[in-house]
Amino acid sequence: AQKVTQAQTEISVVEKEDVTxxxxxxxxxxxxxxFWYKQPPSGELVFLIRRNSFDEQNEISGRxxxxxxxxxxxxNFTITASQVVDSAVYFCALSEAGETSGxxxxxxxxxxxxxxx
Amino acid sequence: GAGVSQSPRYKVAxxxxxxxxRCDPISGHVSLFxxxxxxxQGPEFLTYFQNEAQLDKSxxxxxxxxxxxxxxxxxxxxxxxxxxxxxxxYLCASSLRxxxxxxxxxxxxGTRLSIL
Numbered sequence: 001a002q003k004v005t006q007a008q009t010e011i012s013v014v015e016k017e018d019v020t021x022x023x024x025x026x027x028x029x030x031x032x033x034x035f036w037y038k039q040p041p042s043g044e045l046v047f048l049i050r051r052n053s054f055d056e057q058n059e060i061s062g063r064x065x066x067x068x069x070x071x072x073x074x075x076n077f078t079i080t081a082s083q084v085v086d087s088a089v090y091f092c093a094l095s096e097a098g099e100t101s102g103x104x105x106x107x108x109x110x111x112x113x114x115x116x117x
Numbered sequence: 118g119a120g121v122s123q124s125p126r127y128k129v130a131x132x133x134x135x136x137x138x139r140c141d142p143i144s145g146h147v148s149l150f151x152x153x154x155x156x157x158q159g160p161e162f163l164t165y166f167q168n169e170a171q172l173d174k175s176x177x178x179x180x181x182x183x184x185x186x187x188x189x190x191x192x193x194x195x196x197x198x199x200x201x202x203x204x205x206x207y208l209c210a211s212s213l214r215x216x217x218x219x220x221x222x223x224x225x226x227g228t229r230l231s232i233l
Binding site for chain 1: 120148150157158159161162165173206208210212219220222224226227
């Protein structure tokens with residue numbers, strides 16, 4: 001069975017600080033996909049990034065960066081120079097490749113990020 | 118709009134009543150998913166449709182939960198004889214291609230269901 005663990009329930013930072021959200025996953029598959037979603041107070045889950053298990057290159061998109069390490073089964077997310085608008089719940093999710101239910105997402109419990117002015 | 122639309126946004130029902138939640142996916146999206154999100158938790162998978170075919174319903178918690186997508190577009194999640202533990206946010210998501218492609222899922226705002 002697949003599992004995603006986000007050990008940090010809540011993080012509070014001051015604006016302009018860098019912050020890293022941790023994600024550790026478990027899966028028996030060799031082919032799988034990892035995702036990060038943002039859930040602002042409005043409730044809608046906003047897609048941020050998808051990585052597949054064969055691509056361990058780190059990725060940077062503006063102030064966001066992701067560090068994927070298969071050796072430690074981790075897919076951490078860093079926000080540089082945080083802003084108040086980054087305040088939200090962030091979810092890490094995993095899906096395994098498959099024909100029917102393969103892309104059902106297994107989510108972690110989320111990390112509530114609060115960025116204070 | 119261009120996103121996934123869910124209605125109603127909020128639903129309050131008395132225990133034992135039946136409820137129906139609607140999802141209007143992004144036009145042309147083949148895959149449709151339902152998730153249940155309890156307060157303070159991550160979403161949990163309920164069921165998956167590819168067009169009108171329900172290919173996976175393994176996440177439905179009991180036979181009181183039923184989902185359909187008869188014409189391959191709009192989907193309805195029905196809960197019969199509601200119980201207090203059914204209180205949660207129900208999220209619908211869609212993606213353009215069949216699930217095997219593992220494309221990102223686009224989520225609606227959800228329906229917040231409260232059972233009194």
